[in-house]
Amino acid sequence: MxxxxxxxxxxxxxxxxxxxxxxxxxxxxxxxxxxxxxxxxxxxxxxxxxxxxxxxxxxxxxxxxxxxxxxxxxxxxxxxxxxxxxxxxxxxxxxxxxxxRNRFLALLEALADAPPRTDVVLQRVTQRADEVELAALAPDSQTAARWLKRLENLRGVQSVEVVEMKRRAETRPSVKRDAVAPAIDRYEFTALVRYEAAGQKTVAAPAKASAKGEAPMNFRTSNKRNPQ
Known part of the structure; x- marks a missing residue:
């Protein structure tokens, strides 16, 4: 279905x-x-x-x-x-x-600041490694010592020593003709300004003042006169 x-x-x-x-x-x-x-x-x-x-x-x-x-x-x-x-x-x-260089310039400044009436004539300055050689003329050894004593107070200076001094006679020119001027004794000296080595500490220096307030200088003198 x-x-x-x-x-x-x-x-x-x-x-x-x-x-x-x-x-x-x-x-x-x-x-x-x-x-x-x-x-x-x-x-x-x-x-x-x-x-x-x-x-x-x-x-x-x-x-x-x-x-x-x-x-x-x-x-x-x-x-x-x-x-x-x-x-x-x-x-x-x-x-x-x-x-x-700085030491040498300081030395030159000290020499330039010297009193005008020292009667010391600087002739030569020679610089080496740790020292400076000075050649000058002075009327006597005491004047030379006082002139060099000022250099001991410079920074770095270890010692100042006069290694040579000799006396020589100088004749001044006479004002009058045919007149012989008296000879003047002057001292020609060579000194060494020794500096401390690099890195060396400053050692207390021995007493510089004597009874008169002046330090003794180490002189090796020669009293030979220069031939005229």
Missing amino acids: TSAAIADGFNLLPHRSRKRRALRRQRLAILAVASLAGCAAVGSVAGWDAFERMRLDDRRIALDATLRASNAALDEHARLLRVEAERRRAREAAQPLAVP
Whole structure:
């Protein structure tokens, strides 16, 4: 009877086809929802990965900038250390050369500041490594000693010693013609101003003052007269 009804164009059980269509639509909906959920999950993961990559790139760029700044600071520090080391080496190399020059200039200033009426005539100044040789004329040994005594107080001077002194007669020009002027005895002396060696500490010098307030000088004299 059922087959007869279908053959005549009538479906006597329509609920079965409706169930099949509903089940098909439900499965399609579930599949679509699952697809959408999967796409959303994949998109969220891809978005998070892109965000993390951007954040890491920003941190890497910041770290690179910090490292570059640190390297520049280290390079500048190393350069300043090299410059300071070169300056220190230059000062150490120039100090031994500057000490004799400064001592010699101080000696010349002391000689220039001598009282005008000392009657001592400086003839020659010779500089050596740790000493200066002076050649001068004086009317007597006491005047020469007083003239040299001032040099003992200069900074760095270790001793002042007269190594040679000889008397010679000088004739002054006479005002009158055919008149013989009397000869004047003058003392020609050579003294050594010895300085302390580099790095040597100053040692307390012996008492320089005698009963008369004058320090004895070490003289080695020669009383030979120069031939006229």
